Amino acid sequence: MIILDTALLARAGLLLQYCVSKLFRDLEPAGCSVDDRGFHCDFIPRSPNAWLSEKEARRIEELVLSEEQRGVSIDPVGTRSGNEVLELLERTAVYRVGDALAYLEPGVKPSERRVGAIKILNISAHNPEPGVRLLRLIGVAFESGEDLERYMEWLRRAAERDHRVIGQRLDLFSFHEEVGPGLVIYHPKGQVVREELIRLVREVNERLGYKEVYTPHVYRSLLWKISGHYYLYRDKMVLARVEGEEYGIKPMNCPGHILIYRSRPRSYRDLPIKFSEFGTVYRWEKRGELYGLLRVRGFTQDDGHAFLREDQVKDEIKAILREVVNVLSIFGFRGEDVKIYLSTRPEKYIGTKEMWEKATKALEDALKELGVPYEVREGEGAFYGPKIDVHFRDSLGRWWQCSTIQVDFALPERFSLEYIDRDGSRKRPVMIHRAILGSIERFMAIILENFAGRLPTWLSPIQVRVIPTGAEAREYAAKVAGMFRAAGIRVDVDAGEESVAKRIKRAYDEAVPYIVIVGKREAEKNTITVRGRGNVQARDVDPSRFIELLKDEIRRRSLRQEALERLVKGCA
RNA sequence: GCCGCCGUAGCUCAGCCCGGUAGAGCGCCGGCCUUGUAAGCCGGUGGUCGCGGGUUCAAAUCCCGCCGGCGGCUCCA
Numbered sequence: 323m324i325i326l327d328t329a330l331l332a333r334a335g336l337l338l339q340y341c342v343s344k345l346f347r348d349l350e351p352a353g354c355s356v357d358d359r360g361f362h363c364d365f366i367p368r369s370p371n372a373w374l375s376e377k378e379a380r381r382i383e384e385l386v387l388s389e390e391q392r393g394v395s396i397d398p399v400g401t402r403s404g405n406e407v408l409e410l411l412e413r414t415a416v417y418r419v420g421d422a423l424a425y426l427e428p429g430v431k432p433s434e435r436r437v438g439a440i441k442i443l444n445i446s447a448h449n450p451e452p453g454v455r456l457l458r459l460i461g462v463a464f465e466s467g468e469d470l471e472r473y474m475e476w477l478r479r480a481a482e483r484d485h486r487v488i489g490q491r492l493d494l495f496s497f498h499e500e501v502g503p504g505l506v507i508y509h510p511k512g513q514v515v516r517e518e519l520i521r522l523v524r525e526v527n528e529r530l531g532y533k534e535v536y537t538p539h540v541y542r543s544l545l546w547k548i549s550g551h552y553y554l555y556r557d558k559m560v561l562a563r564v565e566g567e568e569y570g571i572k573p574m575n576c577p578g579h580i581l582i583y584r585s586r587p588r589s590y591r592d593l594p595i596k597f598s599e600f601g602t603v604y605r606w607e608k609r610g611e612l613y614g615l616l617r618v619r620g621f622t623q624d625d626g627h628a629f630l631r632e633d634q635v636k637d638e639i640k641a642i643l644r645e646v647v648n649v650l651s652i653f654g655f656r657g658e659d660v661k662i663y664l665s666t667r668p669e670k671y672i673g674t675k676e677m678w679e680k681a682t683k684a685l686e687d688a689l690k691e692l693g694v695p696y697e698v699r700e701g702e703g704a705f706y707g708p709k710i711d712v713h714f715r716d717s718l719g720r721w722w723q724c725s726t727i728q729v730d731f732a733l734p735e736r737f738s739l740e741y742i743d744r745d746g747s748r749k750r751p752v753m754i755h756r757a758i759l760g761s762i763e764r765f766m767a768i769i770l771e772n773f774a775g776r777l778p779t780w781l782s783p784i785q786v787r788v789i790p791t792g793a794e795a796r797e798y799a800a801k802v803a804g805m806f807r808a809a810g811i812r813v814d815v816d817a818g819e820e821s822v823a824k825r826i827k828r829a830y831d832e833a834v835p836y837i838v839i840v841g842k843r844e845a846e847k848n849t850i851t852v853r854g855r856g857n858v859q860a861r862d863v864d865p866s867r868f869i870e871l872l873k874d875e876i877r878r879r880s881l882r883q884e885a886l887e888r889l890v891k892g893c894a
Numbered sequence: 895g896c897c898g899c900c901g902u903a904g905c906u907c908a909g910c911c912c913g914g915u916a917g918a919g920c921g922c923c924g925g926c927c928u929u930g931u932a933a934g935c936c937g938g939u940g941g942u943c944g945c946g947g948g949u950u951c952a953a954a955u956c957c958c959g960c961c962g963g964c965g966g967c968u969c970c971a
Binding site: 362375379446448449457458486490491497503608609610611612617621623722725726759791792793795820822823828839841843 | 931961963
């Protein structure tokens with residue numbers, strides 16, 4: 323990741339405001355903010371048609387550089403406000419640039435060094451509050467053109483990590499116009515990754531005592547009216563009228579699980595009752611919000627619902643949270659890379675304030691007893707209850723939310739859920755909604771980008787590729803492949819006509835973690851040559867020994883190529 | 895949904911600004927090579943230029959609408 327010079331960005335932002343106001347009288351500077359990723363400058367359109375095109379952006383860039391060369395003056399005027407928009411955006415530091423005024427967020431000193439290169443990367447609308455529409459320019463600035471070129475190269479390299487690019491290159495999944503936006507089709511290799519993620523969560527569910535269930539995708543609208551989704555979530559639901567009756571495709575799995583709970587009387591002794599489901603839900607997100615696998619309309623949640631007595635809530639939350647932290651660490655997300663948030667009652671909600679307070683306290687107590695650091699986010703809860711969200715940072719420095727634990731006093735009320743308590747009285751259970759990975763789609767996208775497609779062995783669709791060096795080694799290659807297959811390892815053979823070099827390159831391109839090369843030499847001695855990532859190789863390896871090591875690496879879900887590391891160490 | 899950009903061969907992209915009916919690399923197919931460590935050589939195949947309409951003698955190229963994708967805004971797993 324390239325960290326930018328905020329002082330230089332601030333200077334560029336001031337020059338940018340000056341140049342835009344010089345070239346376009348109907349765009350009024352509304353200040354600039356900077357961070358280590360770039361600047362964003364906003365402008366108030368003075369007329370309805372005041373806007374910029376890409377071509378005009380290029381003109382502005384040129385003018386910034388020539389004004390900078392000419393040595394236009396930049397002087398601080400102090401702090402001032404009075405302008406509504408500037409105050410809203412908190413850009414109260416005023417500067418005089420040439421004969422015009424420009425604004426910055428306070429606390430950033432523009433650099434004394436001159437801007438030698440500037441690039442406007444994006445022209446978009448910014449709506450800081452309803453009714454206010456600003457023109458926003460996002461971009462970067464450097465001292466030299468070479469620095470800019472280096473940055474653009476970095477951007478290109480980052481794009482190669484894009485999960486959409488990797489997904490296509492590795493033949494994992496695709497999107498199709500005929501299917502519709504935000505709907506994924508998984509190919510065989512993508513399905514393997516999905517299944518491995520699901521298998522991991524199944525083990526967690528086993529430990530936590532969640533029983534897996536299966537529920538339909540479509541329900542009468544009646545159900546969604548009872549659950550409240552029909553009123554609070556309707557704009558994201560797919561509704562269909564069939565034979566004079568309305569049905570809705572599920573945007574959440576909870577109502578189905580609630581019906582299982584309600585299918586028979588429950589005793590206090592039965593609680594907690596926990597259901598899990600890899601439930602595929604559909605949420606009709608707005609077009610502009612869709613983004614590869616990270617934001618789709620149909621996705622599978624590793625969902626789970628626990629029905630509990632109030633005295634059981636805290637322990638359940640603690641147990642789930644421990645598992646979440648553990649699961650994230652399997653992917654290498656740990657320590658500083660993981661953050662926990664407690665989100666409280668939003669504006670639109672169901673249930674009573676008392677319920678919300680109780681639920682929020684249960685979450686808070688669990689966090690405190692676990693002694694984990696967390697932050698409170700007011701008003702960010704789901705409409706049916708407060709929640710704990712776990713965010714983590716990937717290798718590109720971005721934060722993601724996947725895991726979530728939500729306490730819910732509202733749905734049990736709406737569905738009149740009950741259990742018979744020790745004294746024979748009817749009591750209302752509490753529900754916990756939880757997801758470990760969140761959505762399989764999103765999680766898969768994140769790990770694809772995090773590992774740049776080079777997934778750890780346990781997640782790799784093909785774990786071992788056998789390459790015979792020539793025709794005479796094909797039979798032996800098939801035999802070796804058979805040994806791997808018998809050990810439950812995903813293996814294939816590339817016995818093509820191409821050169822060994824080419825087939826090795828292809829295996830690397832396809833991110834296959836282990837390449838096994840066999841030729842006459844290996845066939846005679848009953849050995850294999852093992853090649854791993856990063857040009858690491860071991861010769862004269864006993865296939866059975868490698869298979870044992872590999873099984874261990876996979877079983878442990880190692881992030882490293884432990885099997886090969888152990889072979890190499892063993893040789894040395 | 896709003897603003898901007900983009901859509902050309904299976905993939906990555908050039909051509910579009912300055913209209914004259916399409917080009918490269920990879921892939922794929924065929925042949926040669928008989929393969930030992932990150933692209934062997936030669937040849938061939940491949941496109942209603944996202945869809946629809948308009949302007950024009952002529953549209954991949956200019957204009958309008960729609961669909962899809964991306965970068966932002968808002969929202970979210």
